[in-house]
Amino acid sequence: MSYTILAKDTTTAARRGRLVLPHGVVETPMFMPVGTQGSVKTLHPDDLTTLGAQIILGNTYHLSIRPGSDNIREMGGLHRFISWDKPILTDSGGFQVWSLAKLRKITEEGVRFRNHLDGAYMMLSPEKSMEIQSDLGSDIAMLFDECPPYPCERRYAETSLGYTLRWAKRCKQWIDDHQPQSGDGRQHHFGIVQGSIYADLRKRCAEELSAMDFDGYAIGGVSVGEPEEEMLKAIDNTAPYLPEEKPRYAMGLGTPPQLLEMIARGVDMFDCVMPTRLARHGIALTPDGPMHIKNNRWAKDTSPIDPESHPSIRRFSRAYVRHLFKAGEILSLRLLSFQNLEFYLRLMSQARVAIESGTFGTFKDAFLARYNSNQIQ
């Protein structure tokens, strides 16, 4: 088995695991920095290594329209192309069906897009998505799903779920036909549970996908604008029906507190644009809460943004980073991205240690109390 549960928490459903992938071993719970276009925005791959990133994301939709997945395959695959030799997870493009909704048409066959670059028509189907991800050579390929919007009426959610389940079967068929190998060295495939806010649909989807025996399972249809309460409910309505011995991945989430809440519910993997996007928008994440570095109150603050962070960011004062940001200097975006990812990855590292010692519950409460107090000195 490529996934091993190493420890379980005593008072929550948190798990400490290890996932063996073609390009390396990743320890869970873990956070995956998002590198949609083959780059975690503003950061050098060596920065990611310094930060302890174990795996990053790439995106099927974006990479297939530019520079083209066939080109990437001919150049030796995504890892070589972007010079990153650790694991990569590729999203299937299903999310772009949702986020670029104005330009799409969904049919049984798949989704017909007009891409956002030159408006050219493009078809994404279960088979096509799997083929692109195979060309990219990612360690984990996500199944091609239909991500319903929020809010979503029952009727639409059912129809949408039908696509997701039938498309999952076709993805499975494509995998069996094209990638018959077994073992940790082959590309892994994760199913995606949809069902919107409807508990019975979530359960049904989780059970049907589980029966198809994928390498891991994702909880999708979250991070689409729903309130936090609905998001956690979707986790609660899904996680219990997923196989215990497979990794669970909450897609597109979340805030630091949300991450801990989901780990406590048995989720192992996360990805989110939040740390890097907030960085580019002038917000630093710290153990004491988010910090609008552009605010006037930091103008003369010579202390570091986060005294507990990595030395290479700790050496700069809040006043300096603020100055760089306000002056439009690119360095500020890099420094803040570095800080925010450092913070996310540190949080995951601390969570792993806490689970191993069976104290995740108290760790979580302490973290939340401090983070939510938002008392940055």
Add this chain to the structure above:
RNA sequence: GGGUAGGUUCCGGAGCGGCCAAACGGGGCAGACUGUAAAUCUGUUGUCUUUCGACUUCGCUGGUUCGAAUCCAGCCCUGCCCA
């Protein structure tokens, strides 16, 4: 000295008799962001008031008019051209 263009709210810059506390851009202040069409987007930016509204403001002084940032006169100051 002669000619000419102009002086507008933090800056640039529109406005050229009422719809003007004054477009737009920048800057300032604050906010939003959750499988990245995002180094993006939103709000706010004369004073007082919770709202209605009141008050002060378009170089200065005076005038014309029911009404002036806008018209007239004088003055002050800047840029450019000629001596």
